[in-house]
Amino acid sequence: MQVETLQDVLEWTTELHRNLAECLGECAKSNEDKRASMLLDYLAEHEERLAGLVDQFEVNAETRALNTWCYDYMDKHPILRSTRCDAPFQKLDAKEIMDVVADQHQQVIDLYRYLHARADVDTTRDLMEKLKSLEEHEAMQMTQSANRLQDL
Known part of the structure; x- marks a missing residue:
């Protein structure tokens, strides 16, 4: 997917979360570690919900903000080159799974943080702040x- 505008960023982020949800859900079925399997199921549901939340931002955002160009970041900082399921979650333990998922979320947060800092228009800056806050909150949750699952 070619990412040039903020609308593209939101579509890409939604797709990233949906693909990650699908991958996590599929891997949950084949992970032999019960705790890791439960974590994968939880993360799959969480990612699917997050995809829906990001999708709503695209629906509700002002057109002017969505049409803001942002291709320069992608040229200088290629992130998450693929949204395919290329991480073998079915072979990872709970900590390793969280490391991979947390890293992917951190890359999205870094993108939003950069775009927020570069925004010249209040509507764009506000949109990026809300998206950054959403991703940070969801990653923390x-x-x-x-x-808590580890404590069980």
Whole structure:
């Protein structure tokens, strides 16, 4: 997917979360570690919900903000080159799974942070702040839930 505008970024982020949800869900079925399998199921549901939340931002955002160009970041900082399921989650333990998922979320947060800092228009800056806050909150919630699972 060619990412040039903020609308493209939102579509790409939604697709990333949906693909990650599908991958996590599929891997949950074949992971032999019960705790890791439960974590994968939880993360799959969480990612699917997050995809829906990001999708709603695209629906509700102002057209002017969505049409903001942002291709320069992608040229200089290629992130998550693929949204395919290339991480073998079925062979990872809970900590390794969380490391991979947390890293992917951090890359999205870094993208939003950069775009927020570069925004010249208030509507664009506001949109990026809300998206960054959403991703940060959801990443924190996933980490806390994974930690609670480890305590079981």
